[in-house]
Amino acid sequence: MDGELFPRERTLIAPGAVHVPDWLGAGRQGELLAACRAWARPPAGLRTVRTPGGGVMTARQVCLGLHWYPYGYARTVVDGDGAPVKPMPGWLAELGREAVAAAYGDAPDPPGPAAAYDIALINFYDGDSRMGMHRDAEEKSAAPVVSLSLGDTCVFRFGNTASRGRPYRDVELRSGDLFVFGGASRLAYHGVPKVLPGTGPRDLGLTGRLNITLRVGGLG
Numbered sequence: 001m002d003g004e005l006f007p008r009e010r011t012l013i014a015p016g017a018v019h020v021p022d023w024l025g026a027g028r029q030g031e032l033l034a035a036c037r038a039w040a041r042p043p044a045g046l047r048t049v050r051t052p053g054g055g056v057m058t059a060r061q062v063c064l065g066l067h068w069y070p071y072g073y074a075r076t077v078v079d080g081d082g083a084p085v086k087p088m089p090g091w092l093a094e095l096g097r098e099a100v101a102a103a104y105g106d107a108p109d110p111p112g113p114a115a116a117y118d119i120a121l122i123n124f125y126d127g128d129s130r131m132g133m134h135r136d137a138e139e140k141s142a143a144p145v146v147s148l149s150l151g152d153t154c155v156f157r158f159g160n161t162a163s164r165g166r167p168y169r170d171v172e173l174r175s176g177d178l179f180v181f182g183g184a185s186r187l188a189y190h191g192v193p194k195v196l197p198g199t200g201p202r203d204l205g206l207t208g209r210l211n212i213t214l215r216v217g218g219l220g
Contacts, residue, residue, distance in 0.1 A: 010103065013158055016111050016144070016183030018103040019171055023178035024148065029204055033150055035089075036122055036210055039064060043083035046124060050079060058129040059192075059211075064088045064120040066217055072138055073119070073219060093117040096214040099146040103180035111183030115143050117214045125154065125209040127197035133157065133164035133189040141218030144182025149173040150210040151200035159189040175200050 011019045024032065040046040040062050049057040051070045065088030066073040077083050096117030104111065119139070123131070136145050156179065159168035168189075173179060181188060195209050 013169055013171060013179075014181075014185045014188065016185040017158060017181040017188065018179070019173075020099075020102055020178040020180075021174065022176050023099070023102060024150075024176040026176075026201070026203065029150055029176050029201075032148070032212065033204060033206055033210065035092075036062075036150070036212070039086055039122060040124075043081055044077050044086050045081075047077065047080040057131070059123040059125045059131055061124070062086075062122045064092070064122070065118045066219065068119070068121055068138065073217060088118050088120060092120060092214070095148075096146045099148070099178050099180060099214070100144055100182075102178060103144070104182075111142075111144050111186070115141060115216045115218070117143075117146065117216055119215040119217050121213045121215070123211045123213070125152070125192065125195045125211070127152075127195055127208065129192075129195055129208075131192040133159060133168075133191040135161075135187050135189055136213075136215065137187055139215055139217050139219070141216040142182070142186055143216035143218075144180050144186065146214040147173075147179040147181075148212040148214075149177045149179075150175050150212070151204060151206035152209040153196045153199040154192050154209055154211075155194040155196070157191050157193055158185075159191075161185070161188050164189045172196075175204060175206075 067085040156173045
């Protein structure tokens with residue numbers, strides 16, 4: 001079913017993985033960008049993520065609900081200023097529920113209803129930023145992951161559950177696009193090998209790319 005179109009231009013990328021172009025209109029993109037800018041301010045603001053091996057992620061990050069660090073969650077920014085994590089807003093959790101409904105609404109075998117979204121990871125990419133192939137595996141919940149894009153277009157590489165290598169599929173995610181993956185694809189490897197500078201909508205007023213990833217932790 002690779003490449004099959006759902007109604008309203010939803011594209012099935014892999015079992016349980018759905019791309020919905022232009023899901024966020026211009027007004028909602030602007031509102032979400034304004035919120036991201038507020039969340040990025042300290043305390044518990046935008047930070048550089050360092051891996052246990054000493055590496056540095058080129059995309060910078062801010063978290064809501066729970067703080068993600070390689071490779072776990074905490075209630076304070078353990079690898080930053082030590083401040084309590086900003087709360088997950090109810091309207092953003094509701095946006096996650098709406099996104100899942102948009103992606104799977106009338107699919108024959110949806111991955112199942114999502115619990116309340118209680119974690120958001122917001123990654124900022126400039127023109128040179130990348131994200132290596134990885135899995136979102138620190139959560140105990142199997143609820144689908146919701147990914148929203150703002151600003152510059154990126155190449156999103158969506159792979160398989162067995163390894164970081166092939167087979168994978170490259171999808172261009174533009175400002176306002178929605179990507180949801182759950183079910184058989186919930187633990188698929190994925191990454192961002194390229195950002196295309198200067199491709200975002202001029203009226204948005206964002207240089208670079210923001211990715212808002214919503215998750216259900218199931219961590220109590």
